[in-house]
Amino acid sequence: MHINTLEKRWLYVALGMIALFVGAMFYTSYSRNIHPPSHVETIDSASLHLSEEFAEDKLGVQPQPLADGRLQVKLVAARYGFYPRQIEVPAGRKIVFRLATLDVLHGVHVPMTNMSTMIVPGFVAEVTTVFPKPGEYPVLCNEYCGLGHDHMWSKLTVVAPDTWRAPTQTGVQQ
Amino acid sequence: MIDANLKKLCLYHLWLAFGAFALACVFGEFQVLERSGLLSIIQSPAVYFASVSTHGVLMGFVLTTFFIMGFGYYTAASSLNMPLWNPTLAWTSFGVCTAGTVMAAIPLLLGKASVLYTFYPPVQANAFFYIGATLLVVGSWIWAAIMLVMLVQWKKAHPGQSVPLPMFANATNCVLWLWTSVGVALEAVFQLLPWALGIVDTIDVGLARTLFAWTLHPIVYFWLIPAYIALYCYVPIAAGGKLFSDELARLAFLLILLFGLPIGFHHLYMDPEQGHEWKLLHMVGTFAVAIPTLLTGFTVVASLEMAGRKSGGKGLFGWIGALPWRNPTVLAALLSLLMLLLGGFGGIVNASYAMNAMVHNTAWVPGHFHLIFGGTVVILYLAIGYRVWPRLCGKALYSTDLALVQLWTWFIGLGVMTTPWHVLGLLGQPRRISSVNYNSVLTLAWDPYELVMIAGGLILLASAALYVYILFRTQTASSAQADAGDDAMTMAPPAAVPGWLNGFLGWNLVILALMAVSYGYPIAQFFLIKTFDPTAWGY
Numbered sequence: 001m002h003i004n005t006l007e008k009r010w011l012y013v014a015l016g017m018i019a020l021f022v023g024a025m026f027y028t029s030y031s032r033n034i035h036p037p038s039h040v041e042t043i044d045s046a047s048l049h050l051s052e053e054f055a056e057d058k059l060g061v062q063p064q065p066l067a068d069g070r071l072q073v074k075l076v077a078a079r080y081g082f083y084p085r086q087i088e089v090p091a092g093r094k095i096v097f098r099l100a101t102l103d104v105l106h107g108v109h110v111p112m113t114n115m116s117t118m119i120v121p122g123f124v125a126e127v128t129t130v131f132p133k134p135g136e137y138p139v140l141c142n143e144y145c146g147l148g149h150d151h152m153w154s155k156l157t158v159v160a161p162d163t164w165r166a167p168t169q170t171g172v173q174q
Numbered sequence: 175m176i177d178a179n180l181k182k183l184c185l186y187h188l189w190l191a192f193g194a195f196a197l198a199c200v201f202g203e204f205q206v207l208e209r210s211g212l213l214s215i216i217q218s219p220a221v222y223f224a225s226v227s228t229h230g231v232l233m234g235f236v237l238t239t240f241f242i243m244g245f246g247y248y249t250a251a252s253s254l255n256m257p258l259w260n261p262t263l264a265w266t267s268f269g270v271c272t273a274g275t276v277m278a279a280i281p282l283l284l285g286k287a288s289v290l291y292t293f294y295p296p297v298q299a300n301a302f303f304y305i306g307a308t309l310l311v312v313g314s315w316i317w318a319a320i321m322l323v324m325l326v327q328w329k330k331a332h333p334g335q336s337v338p339l340p341m342f343a344n345a346t347n348c349v350l351w352l353w354t355s356v357g358v359a360l361e362a363v364f365q366l367l368p369w370a371l372g373i374v375d376t377i378d379v380g381l382a383r384t385l386f387a388w389t390l391h392p393i394v395y396f397w398l399i400p401a402y403i404a405l406y407c408y409v410p411i412a413a414g415g416k417l418f419s420d421e422l423a424r425l426a427f428l429l430i431l432l433f434g435l436p437i438g439f440h441h442l443y444m445d446p447e448q449g450h451e452w453k454l455l456h457m458v459g460t461f462a463v464a465i466p467t468l469l470t471g472f473t474v475v476a477s478l479e480m481a482g483r484k485s486g487g488k489g490l491f492g493w494i495g496a497l498p499w500r501n502p503t504v505l506a507a508l509l510s511l512l513m514l515l516l517g518g519f520g521g522i523v524n525a526s527y528a529m530n531a532m533v534h535n536t537a538w539v540p541g542h543f544h545l546i547f548g549g550t551v552v553i554l555y556l557a558i559g560y561r562v563w564p565r566l567c568g569k570a571l572y573s574t575d576l577a578l579v580q581l582w583t584w585f586i587g588l589g590v591m592t593t594p595w596h597v598l599g600l601l602g603q604p605r606r607i608s609s610v611n612y613n614s615v616l617t618l619a620w621d622p623y624e625l626v627m628i629a630g631g632l633i634l635l636a637s638a639a640l641y642v643y644i645l646f647r648t649q650t651a652s653s654a655q656a657d658a659g660d661d662a663m664t665m666a667p668p669a670a671v672p673g674w675l676n677g678f679l680g681w682n683l684v685i686l687a688l689m690a691v692s693y694g695y696p697i698a699q700f701f702l703i704k705t706f707d708p709t710a711w712g713y
């Protein structure tokens with residue numbers, strides 16, 4: 001095979017660029033443990049209401065944080081909303097969301113943040129994030145799930161850490 | 175060798191492709207209007223999602239498949255200079271694909287298959303939709319087989335010679351497509367069809383998404399390769415120069431084949447059913463496949479620079495102005511490269527393992543693929559149409575000036591439409607919504623961008639209509655033009671290239687190994703763990 005010197009140089013530049021990108025990604029993902037939601041954990045979507053974790057009275061912001069200090073939020077996605085429909089969390093705190101769908105494929109996104117994951121029937125989606133800024137955000141569905149898809153959203157209120165109070169029980173709207 | 179039957183075959187394929195394209199643009203314009211909320215009388219999720227499903231299928235599957243098959247026949251017969259092998263089989267393939275398209279179109283238009291062109295279960299469409307889509311794929315396999323038979327026949331008749339580059343690329347695309355379509359074919363045959371026909375009740379959604387991802391990435395290379403054939407084989411000559419390097423071109427096509435296949439998990443970055451190690455592995459492949467595109471950019475720009483300097487262009491950038499901008503092929507290539515540069519940047523954002531979370535399933539995504547697919551790829555399909563129509567009809571192109579207007583408006587329309595679309599994504603607007611109902615001040619900022627998109631869509635629709643008009647006037651002109659020649663699509667054939675750059679047998683083994691590594695466990699896991707499969711849901 002004949003490769004012209006100019007071509008060769010360009011090939012090195014191209015390889016260098018790709019190595020830089022890939023290297024940066026490996027570095028951030030392992031040094032800071034940043035991975036997309038990849039929690040391979042199954043659940044029977046058809047009987048969520050009977051499950052330990054996703055029964056109606058277990059949903060929402062959990063009174064007890066995890067041992068590592070992360071606040072836990074459990075949500076059920078179902079046409080057309082995320083339940084409970086309103087949640088309140090503190091800014092600047094690590095929050096782990098665990099979500100399951102009752103029916104079809106959904107996606108969840110809090111706009112302009114990295115709180116995003118697909119919610120696939122038969123699987124629990126888990127995503128950890130921090131909301132830096134207080135405010136009201138829609139929690140919206142970003143995967144087509146039926147003709148009411150446009151209306152699938154719930155409300156997230158992020159409040160300053162010192163005004164936030166942990167809920168005393170789950171399953172109620174605050 | 176292009177005989178009368180082949181001309182007819184190509185024209186049938188290409189008319190179907192561009193007819194679907196123009197029709198889908200009408201749907202597209204309806205969609206941007208509907209989702210802006212400007213006209214309350216047309217607001218309807220049922221109509222909107224039927225429309226998007228039809229638009230996506232027409233653009234993503236019908237335009238592309240028929241165009242690639244028609245142009246593939248043309249490329250094989252002209253670059254190998256041999257007659258089409260088994261025309262009856264070729265017409266059968268056309269018949270199967272057309273029957274499949276019609277079969278899928280009916281439920282789509284009736285609103286019985288509003289599952290979008292990705293048809294993710296457990297939302298279920300009418301069974302005819304899946305059967306039709308399967309037939310389209312099966313018909314395209316017949317086409318791929320015909321192409322590969324012609325390749326083998328030619329190599330037998332020309333031992334030791336290198337396959338002409340256009341056919342080499344075309345054959346690469348056939349091999350690529352056969353591998354690519356296996357994923358969705360498995361999904362259709364073992365999951366979707368039995369489930370839609372009521373033979374089984376439940377469906378393993380994680381498995382279905384994994385198999386679909388297998389297809390979803392390399393299919394874009396299936397769409398892209400004809401555009402690259404134009405860039406490598408037509409453009410340098412049209413610009414008045416020659417291809418910078420034939421061997422590097424072959425290497426680029428082979429790298430696309432190898433790296434393009436085992437990387438579909440970047441479509442599952444945000445999915446819970448696959449582990450992050452697999453996603454990282456596919457991320458590496460996703461970046462690796464940028465290499466052949468970077469090589470293509472270099473080779474094509476270098477060829478253009480040589481042409482520009484030959485026609486007197488001086489200085490670092492002077493050669494750009496010296497290029498024949500009034501040649502439709504050259505103009506389309508320049509605009510295509512420009513959109514590739516912008517779209518490629520967006521693609522790197524999407525491919526980025528972590529950053530993707532910010533744009534995943536937002537409006538950024540359709541913005542991105544309209545630019546790179548509707549732009550980079552389709553503008554070259556359009557330019558190929560301008561080149562082959564005179565040769566297929568024996569008539570001169572109706573108007574070069576109008577063709578230039580058409581190409582420019584396509585480019586401008588895409589700029590006007592996709593720029594606000596990207597911004598909307600960054601502002602958090604999700605894709606695939608027919609109206610905005612989030613009771614939030616955040617969404618007020620979205621309105622002006624949606625209005626600009628309507629204007630962009632209108633420009634595109636006008637441009638598409640003009641395109642069809644030009645082709646129609648070319649074909650129906652009364653005066654025949656002296657035959658424009660066989661369009662051998664070749665530069666001086668290179669000295670014999672090494673065997674590994676001339677065939678695919680060994681490469682298939684490499685692909686098999688790569689696919690086994692990338693997909694073996696991720697697919698097997700669904701049989702190893704206990705999954706809970708949902709039943710069908712309407713929409």
Ligand code: HEM
Binds near residue numbers: 231291605632
């Ligand atoms: C007049 C020009 C066009 C307009 C106005 C237009 C508009 C649209 C709109 C509004 C959507 C819905 C996106 C969403 O759900 O957020 C869409 C989807 C789509 N468009 Fe276009 N489009 C045009 C041309 C094209 C072209 C040329 C192609 C490719 C060749 C294309 C391919 C697609 C595909 C594959 C989808 C489906 C996306 C999905 O299901 O999420 N479109 N288009």
Ligand SMILES: [Cu+2]
Binds near residue numbers: 105106142143145149
């Ligand atoms: Cu949803």
Ligand SMILES: [Cu+2]
Binds near residue numbers: 390392394438441
């Ligand atoms: Cu992809």
